[in-house]
Amino acid sequence: GAVVSQHPSWVICKSGTSVKIECRSLDFQATTMFWYRQFPKQSLMLMATSNEGSKATYEQGVEKDKFLINHASLTLSTLTVTSAHPEDSSFYICSALQGDQYNEQFFGPGTRLTVL
Amino acid sequence: DQQVKQNSPSLSVQEGRISILNCDYTNSMFDYFLWYKKYPAEGPTFLISISSIKDKNEDGRFTVFLNKSAKHLSLHIVPSQPGDSAVYFCAASGLTGGGNKLTFGTGTQLKVEL
Numbered sequence: 001g002a003v004v005s006q007h008p009s010w011v012i013c014k015s016g017t018s019v020k021i022e023c024r025s026l027d028f029q030a031t032t033m034f035w036y037r038q039f040p041k042q043s044l045m046l047m048a049t050s051n052e053g054s055k056a057t058y059e060q061g062v063e064k065d066k067f068l069i070n071h072a073s074l075t076l077s078t079l080t081v082t083s084a085h086p087e088d089s090s091f092y093i094c095s096a097l098q099g100d101q102y103n104e105q106f107f108g109p110g111t112r113l114t115v116l
Numbered sequence: 117d118q119q120v121k122q123n124s125p126s127l128s129v130q131e132g133r134i135s136i137l138n139c140d141y142t143n144s145m146f147d148y149f150l151w152y153k154k155y156p157a158e159g160p161t162f163l164i165s166i167s168s169i170k171d172k173n174e175d176g177r178f179t180v181f182l183n184k185s186a187k188h189l190s191l192h193i194v195p196s197q198p199g200d201s202a203v204y205f206c207a208a209s210g211l212t213g214g215g216n217k218l219t220f221g222t223g224t225q226l227k228v229e230l
Contacts, residue, residue, distance in 0.1 A: 107159030
C-alpha cells in the first residue's frame with residue numbers, strides 16, 4: 001500500500017512553545033489529509049480535514065487557532081500546535097486519502113507530543 | 117458521545133482458533149464500516165470493509181458481518197495467527213453527507229497465543 005510518513009515521531013517541548021508536525025504522502029498525491037488525536041486507551045478522534053489549497057475543516061470543539069493546519073502541496077500537510085500546554089500532550093496521527101474510496105485512506109505512524 | 121463502541125478492550129485467543137471482535141454503533145446514518153489493524157508505533161492499516169447493503173464480506177482469513185437492525189458488526193479471524201496480535205479498530209462513516217470522515221471505536225487489543 002501507499003506510504004505516509006510523519007515527522008517527528010516524538011517531541012517533548014516546554015509549555016508555551018509551538019510545535020509543528022509534518023505529514024507526507026511519499027508515493028502518491030493526496031488532495032485530502034486528516035488529522036486525528038488519540039488519548040491513551042481511547043479511539044482516534046478526528047480533529048480536522050485538510051484540503052490542498054484551501055482552509056482546513058475543523059471538527060466541533062477543536063480550536064482552529066490552537067491547531068493550525070496547512071496543506072500547501074499535494075504531498076504535505078502540517079499541524080502546528082500553538083502555545084502548547086500539558087493538556088495538549090497526546091498522540092497525533094495523520095492520514096492521507098489516495099482516491100475516493102474509504103479504504104484508500106493511509107495512515108502515518110503518529111507523533112507522540114509531550115508538553116512539560 | 118462515543119458513536120462507535122468496542123466494549124472489549126482486550127481479547128486473548130489460541131493460535132488456530134477463531135478470533136471474534138465486536139463493534140456497536142449508535143448513529144443510524146453510518147452506512148460504511150471498516151476494520152483497521154494497528155501495531156505499536158505504527159499507523160492503522162486497512163483490513164476489510166463492508167457497505168450497509170451487505171451483511172457479510174470475506175477476504176481470506178478475515179470476515180466482517182454486519183447486523184444493521186442491531187447496529188452491530190463483528191470481525192472474524194480464522195485461523196488466528198500470532199502475527200494477528202495487534203489493536204483492532206472498527207470505524208464507521210456515512211456515505212451521504214459525511215464524505216470520507218471516519219468515526220473510530222476505542223479498539224480491542226488482540227493477543228494470539230501459541
